[in-house]
Structures are given as structure tokens and as C-alpha cells.
Amino acid sequence: MSVEQLLDLLEKQERTIRRLQGEVERLKQRLAQYEPEIQSEAQGKDPPTGAEARYSLEAEEKRRKGRKKKKKSPGRRPTKLKFAEAETFEDVYPDNARPKDCEVVRERAVWRLKDGRAVLVGYRVFQGPDGVEPRIPGVTPRCEYGIEILVVLAFLVYITGVSLDKACALLGFFCRLPLSKSQADALLRQLARHWETEFETLCDLIVYAAVVYMDETGWKVGTEGCSLWTFASKLHRVFLFGCRKDGDTLDQMLPPDLFQGVGVSDDAAVYRRRFLQGQKCWAHLLRKAIRLALLYPRKKTYQRFLDELMRLYYDAKRAAADKRLGPSGRARRVEAFHNRVSELFRRYWRLTPDMKPHERDFANLVDELFERMLDEELFTFVLNPEVDATNNLPERLQRAPAQDRKAGRTSKTAAGAHRRSVIMSVLESLRMNLAEFTLDTVLDEINRWMHEGVSLFARQWQDLTAKSPKAAFDTG
Numbered sequence: 001m002s003v004e005q006l007l008d009l010l011e012k013q014e015r016t017i018r019r020l021q022g023e024v025e026r027l028k029q030r031l032a033q034y035e036p037e038i039q040s041e042a043q044g045k046d047p048p049t050g051a052e053a054r055y056s057l058e059a060e061e062k063r064r065k066g067r068k069k070k071k072k073s074p075g076r077r078p079t080k081l082k083f084a085e086a087e088t089f090e091d092v093y094p095d096n097a098r099p100k101d102c103e104v105v106r107e108r109a110v111w112r113l114k115d116g117r118a119v120l121v122g123y124r125v126f127q128g129p130d131g132v133e134p135r136i137p138g139v140t141p142r143c144e145y146g147i148e149i150l151v152v153l154a155f156l157v158y159i160t161g162v163s164l165d166k167a168c169a170l171l172g173f174f175c176r177l178p179l180s181k182s183q184a185d186a187l188l189r190q191l192a193r194h195w196e197t198e199f200e201t202l203c204d205l206i207v208y209a210a211v212v213y214m215d216e217t218g219w220k221v222g223t224e225g226c227s228l229w230t231f232a233s234k235l236h237r238v239f240l241f242g243c244r245k246d247g248d249t250l251d252q253m254l255p256p257d258l259f260q261g262v263g264v265s266d267d268a269a270v271y272r273r274r275f276l277q278g279q280k281c282w283a284h285l286l287r288k289a290i291r292l293a294l295l296y297p298r299k300k301t302y303q304r305f306l307d308e309l310m311r312l313y314y315d316a317k318r319a320a321a322d323k324r325l326g327p328s329g330r331a332r333r334v335e336a337f338h339n340r341v342s343e344l345f346r347r348y349w350r351l352t353p354d355m356k357p358h359e360r361d362f363a364n365l366v367d368e369l370f371e372r373m374l375d376e377e378l379f380t381f382v383l384n385p386e387v388d389a390t391n392n393l394p395e396r397l398q399r400a401p402a403q404d405r406k407a408g409r410t411s412k413t414a415a416g417a418h419r420r421s422v423i424m425s426v427l428e429s430l431r432m433n434l435a436e437f438t439l440d441t442v443l444d445e446i447n448r449w450m451h452e453g454v455s456l457f458a459r460q461w462q463d464l465t466a467k468s469p470k471a472a473f474d475t476g
Contacts, residue, residue, distance in 0.1 A: 082109035082144075086122030092136055094128035102126035110139055111177060112146040118177035138447050140194050143187075147450070148443050149177065150191045153184055154423045155439075161400050163409060192419040199422040201457040202236050202429055207254060208464060209233035211387050213264045214271075215394035216245050217402055220410040221417050228401055229253070230394040235460075237397065237428035242417030245270060262380060264391045267368060272375075279380040280372045282313055283390040288365050296358055305348050305366070312340055317389065320382045327383075334379045341378065345370040397428065429457065 001009075086109050093099055106125040111118055127133050138147045149171075156167040164181050171177040206212060212233050219228040219241055227245040231238040231253060243249045247270055254263070256274075263275035266284045289306040296302055319325065319333045349366040350359075372378050381387040404410065411417035431437040433456060434445065449455040 079107060079109065082120070083107050083122045085109070086120045088119060089122040089124065091124045091126060092134050093126045094130075094132050094134045097126075097128035097130075097132075099126070101129050105133055108136065108144070110136065110144055110146060111149060112138075113148045113152070113175060113177075116175060118149075118171070118175045135450075138443075138450065140190060140450075143190055145187055147446055148439070150187050151442060151446065152439065153179075153187055154191055154427065157184075157188065158420055158424050159400070159427055161404055161409075188419060188423065189415075192422040195422050195426045198426050198455050198457050199238075201455070201461050202238050202425050203253065205236050205457065205461060205464070206231050206233055206238050207258050208468070209236065209261050211262045211264065211384075212254065212259070213388070213391045213393045215266065215391050215398060216268075217398050217405075219401070219405060219417070221414055222412055226417075228398060230397050232393050232397060235429070235432050236457075237425055237432065239397075239401075239421050239424045239428070241401075241421045241424075242411055242414055250274065262384060262387050264387060266391060267372065277380055277384075278375070278377040279387050279389070280377045281389075281391045282378075283392060285365070285369060286310070286313065288361075292358060292362055292365070299358075301348065302362060305344070305362075308344060309369075312337065312344075313389070316379055316382050320385050320389070323385075330383050334382050337379050337382070338373055341369060341373040 091099075093102055103126060104124050105127040108123045108125065110121050110123060112121050113119075123136050123139075125133060125136065135141070139145075140147060140150070143150075153167055153171070156162045156170060157164060162170065164184050168179045168181055168184050171179055210233075212231055214229065214231050216227045216229045219226050221242040226242050227240075229240040229243050229245070229249065231240075238253070240249070240253070245268075250270055254275075260276060262277045262279055263271065264279045264281065265271040266281045271278070286306075286309065289302070289309055292299070292302045293306045316333075316337055319330070319337075325333065345366055349363060349370070351363045351367075355363065369378075381389045411420060427442075430442055430445065434441050445456060
């Protein structure tokens with residue numbers, strides 16, 4: 001190439017370099033809005049020298065080597081070491097066996113609560129001549145903690161609503177019990193497995209209850225939305241965490257061919273025309289009427305309807321509490337109440353296409369009241385005084401889980417949801433069956449279960465099947 005051609009090529013390359021440098025500067029300015037550190041790069045710092053260079057090189061070598069692996073935990077401590085650390089020692093012999101005829105077959109160290117303080121007890125288990133090995137009183141199989149610790153932990157977590165971390169801190173502060181979060185989680189799993197049979201018995205007892213109150217609310221298993229369904233009878237409580245709010249779940253819990261009692265619920269679609277006898281919650285109807293009367297005080301129609309609806313409800317409550325009335329008298333009262341509902345429907349129900357939203361809500365409320373009257377689910381509590389006019393009972397039972405849900409303390413897995421269902425159902429049912437719900441009374445009852453092998457709920461089921469053999473056959 002000639003000299004002139006080389007000069008032209010050099011000039012073109014310089015123009016291209018200047019254009020590319022300008023584009024780079026503009027791109028850096030845009031990028032600096034999102035990555036401020038790009039400004040320091042744009043200043044063109046000199047490469048590090050001396051100590052800085054060595055430091056940067058060492059940092060890069062560490063990054064290339066990767067993180068060091070954590071040292072493995074020493075694993076489970078041998079029983080001999082734990083047994084040697086025990087503060088007290090006890091011998092466990094089989095029933096009806098002479099101590100001199102027995103021999104030691106096992107040693108176990110178990111944490112127990114004594115006088116409100118955690119104590120490590122060393123148990124020496126003796127085997128009788130017949131080869132029978134007794135169980136340690138108040139200790140579930142293969143567990144290193146007494147049943148009292150499991151019950152206290154379950155009460156703190158599921159009844160009081162304390163997190164696992166705080167429950168461990170409380171036990172450590174008040175009882176001096178060394179307990180980690182993973183250990184507490186494992187203990188709750190063991191307790192749920194231990195009470196699985198009692199939970200199934202509670203589900204069977206609910207089916208044959210005379211009156212069952214039910215309600216549902218939202219819940220979560222992981223990130224999946226689901227429901228908490230609560231069923232309550234006079235003596236029993238069943239919680240279903242992580243279930244679906246549909247007819248299949250309700251049929252599984254209260255099979256239509258087995259449940260012959262009164263179902264008390266709100267007006268959700270899953271409950272409509274579902275039971276042989278039903279009672280719709282009056283509290284839900286009254287709340288809707290009160291809401292309209294408060295939000296639209298100038299609409300005197302809403303206030304008049306609320307006043308008449310309240311008078312009707314209080315008259316029905318007085319009739320339900322009147323012990324002088326017999327079956328025929330109660331039926332006549334209910335017929336009179338039905339006539340009053342029909343009159344309310346005739347006077348207040350209006351439905352036109354040009355209605356405002358609140359007017360349509362009022363028309364739907366009047367229509368709902370009339371439809372529930374036609375289904376004969378408004379005044380069942382007048383015919384049967386044992387039935388309550390509202391389902392506030394399950395709503396109160398769901399308040400604590402609702403607070404847990406707001407705080408984000410829902411179930412992480414389906415197994416965790418079932419564990420919560422088992423433990424809460426057993427504890428809340430014990431609350432209804434014991435004259436006094438305290439730690440001492442609960443432990444006395446549970447220790448009797450473990451000694452005799454038959455729980456309180458199993459005895460109730462035996463009594464029920466003795467009176468009605470069909471119940472035992474149906475649950476087969």
C-alpha cells in the first residue's frame with residue numbers, strides 16, 4: 001500500500017476509536033444509575049501494586065479454592081455418657097415380679113420435670129423371668145424426654161401460640177431445660193405419632209355427636225393456600241389444618257349416611273342442604289344487617305329492618321329458653337316465626353336492574369333470610385334447646401390459629417399441618433372433658449392412658465358402641 005492509503009486507513013481507525021469510546025462513556029453513564037461502583041471504574045484507576053496486589057491475589061485464590069467444609073458434628077452421644085451425667089437414678093421393675101428375680105437389660109437417661117425444674121434421671125430397666133421388659137412410666141418409646149415436657153412444649157406452641165424458638169427459651173429460663181429448636185420439633189413429631197389413635201377416635205366420635213358446630217378459615221401449607229376446618233361438639237374438638245374447603249372434605253369428616261345430628265354453620269355454599277337438620281348462624285345474618293344500617297344511616301329502611309330482625313331473634317331466644325314449652329308448643333312458635341319472616345320478605349324484598357350496590361346487598365340479605373326459612377334452618381334452636389343459634393364456638397377456637405396465620409407461623413409441610421391437627425384436637429378435647437384443665441390434671445389423665453393402654457376417648461367410644469353397635473360396624 002502507498003503512504004497515502006496508509007494515512008487514510010489510520011484516520012478511519014482513529015475516527016472509529018473515538019466513536020466507540022463515546023459509546024462506551026454513554027453506556028457507563030447509563031449503567032452508573034444502577035451500579036454506582038461503575039463510576040470508580042470509569043476513572044481508570046491504576047492497577048494495584050505492592051501490598052494491594054498481594055491482597056487482591058490472595059482474595060482471588062481464596063475464592064477459587066471455595067469455602068471450607070464445615071466440620072461434621074460428633075453425632076449422637078453414647079447412652080453411657082448421658083447416663084453417667086444423670087442427677088438421680090431410678091429402677092424400673094415389671095409388675096408382679098420380685099426384684100431379686102430380675103436382671104438389668106437397659107439403661108436410659110431421660111429428662112423429666114420435677115417441681116418445675118428439669119432433671120436428668122437415669123433409669124435402670126429390669127427384665128423379669130418371663131422376659132417381659134417394662135416401660136418407663138411417663139415416657140414414650142425411644143424418647144429421652146418425659147411426657148410432661150412434650151405436653152408443656154405442645155401447649156406453648158399450639159395453644160398459647162409461642163414460636164418454637166421462644167418455647168425453647170421459656171423452658172430453658174424457667175425449667176433449666178437445654179432444648180434446641182430441632183429437638184423441640186422432633187419431640188412434637190413424636191407426640192403427634194403417639195396421639196394419632198386418639199385423633200382418629202375423636203373424628204369417629206364427632207360423627208355420632210348430637211350437635212356439631214363447624215367453621216373454616218384460611219391457612220397455608222408452604223406457599224399453597226388452603227383451609228383450617230374446625231368441628232366442635234359438646235365434649236370433643238377436631239381441627240383439620242391444611243385441608244380443602246369442599247364437599248369431599250366435609251363428606252369425609254361427616255359422612256351423610258352416618259351423621260344424623262344437627263349441623264350448625266354459616267351460610268357457605270358447602271353447607272347448604274347438607275344435613276338432615278341444620279341451624280344457620282344468626283350472628284352472620286345480624287352482622288350483615290348491622291353493617292348496612294351503620295354505613296347508610298340515611299336509609300331508614302335498613303334501620304327498620306334491623307330493628308324487626310333483632311326483635312324476631314330475641315323472641316326466638318326467649319322461646320328456646322322457655323322450659324314450659326313442649327314439642328307441640330315449640331312447633332307452633334316456630335310456625336309463627338316463619339310467618340314473621342315471610343312478612344319481612346314481602347315488605348322489604350325488591351330486586352331491580354338499576355339498583356345500587358348497597359341496595360342489591362340488602363335485597364340479597366332479605367332473600368337469604370327467606371331461603372333459610374324455607375330450608376327450615378333458622379329456628380332449629382327453638383325446637384331443640386340444646387342447639388345454639390350461632391356458630392361462635394368454632395370461631396372462638398380459630399382465633400389463636402388466625403393470629404398465627406397473620407404472624408406467618410403457618411405450616412411449612414403437610415406433615416406439619418397434620419401434626420398440628422392431632423395435638424390441638426387432643427389438647428382442646430381434654431380441656432372439655434377434664435373438670436380442671438391444668439398441667440397436673442392433663443398429666444394424670446395421659447399417664448393413666450399410657451399405663452392402662454386405653455385413652456379417655458377410647459373409653460367414650462366403647463361406651464358409644466355398647467349403646468349403638470351400628471357405630472362400630474359402620475366405622476369397621
